[in-house]
Amino acid sequence: METRRKGPSGRPRGFDADEALERAMLAFWEHGYEGASLSCLTQAMGISTTSMYAAFGNKQELFRKALERYATGPSDYLVRALEQPSAHGVATELLTGTIRTTTRPAGPQGCLGVQGALVASDSGQEVRDLLAAWRNESHRFVLERFRRAVDEGDLPPETDPALLARYVTTLAFGVAVQAAGGVCRDELQAMADAALRNWPPF
Template sequence: METKQTGPIGRPRGFDTDEALERAMLVFWEHGYEGASLANLTGAMGISTTSMYAAFGNKEGLFRKALERYTEGPSAYLTRALEEPTAHGVATAILAGTIRTTTRPAQPHGCMGVQGALTVSDSGREVRDLLVAWRNNSYSSVHERFQRAVDEGDLPPEADPGLLARYVTTLAFGIAVQAASGVDRAELQEMTDAALHNWPLS
């Protein structure tokens, strides 16, 4: 009798790691780390628990890979925003990207990096710390860009790049929380416009 070929033990033929990771990212994005059960994850990924462990190690390992995918995909607007020629353009692009990403109809609302592990048990502490570092890295990148803006004269010399970076990233994270609560794109944009109205200019 002919037997159907399979890949590595526990991994069914046709297992697509990239596609499975995309689906896992969406589950974590919608439900958070602890809210995403193994049944939900493996069901969305279309694989067995054995295959999930074989490919990603464990749930935390899967989350780390999903966060990398989120950073390089839906959250990549931050990297692009930092390339804007002015600090005001950077801030505008960051907040516009946040609104766009957190309110898309076909995706979970909110931000995976903000809500993924705000409340977790002791077993999820490493994931919580991972997301704290992820958010701090965003702040540091914006801080460095605004410091360059001061050095180049785009921002006035009395401007505090650290404070401005905290202001913009706090707004962005707040937008994500409001989007997850159902606040619509138009209202978030109005708030953003008001927040940037008094941006310091050189």
């Protein structure tokens, strides 16, 4: 006789995994990796701990999936930036997109990819490494785009694309930190406009 496993008491087994992951992403974005406890996550997701593990794996794996969702959702401005026809357009869209995403009127401030594990203990080293790799990948994409801009004559031949890419991505990550600290959108946009006024800076 087949024995059927029971779902969590008082809660149907079926749930919208996509919606649950969206809520987990928001919880990590707001509280960081360590700040988002299992009870915080499951409450936000509307599921039991058992269901969370069954659907998404452990907390680190859930965070990895949440970061992937963040990259293709709120942080997809990077893709749009890289598609701009000029290097200046790339930098402008990257900074504008960062400001828009990190200062949303509703929802978490700052950037999940920058602040997600800033205060993580030794047990969160894997998450810190994951986020460092995520940020480095963003830099690499911008670097490759600026190299192409030099090859195509869009940037002066003496431009250092690696230094320029580091400059722009550091500005973007700095914007995220300032936004999390409560700096308003208009002030951040004024800073970005000033930073790009003399283009390229190197």
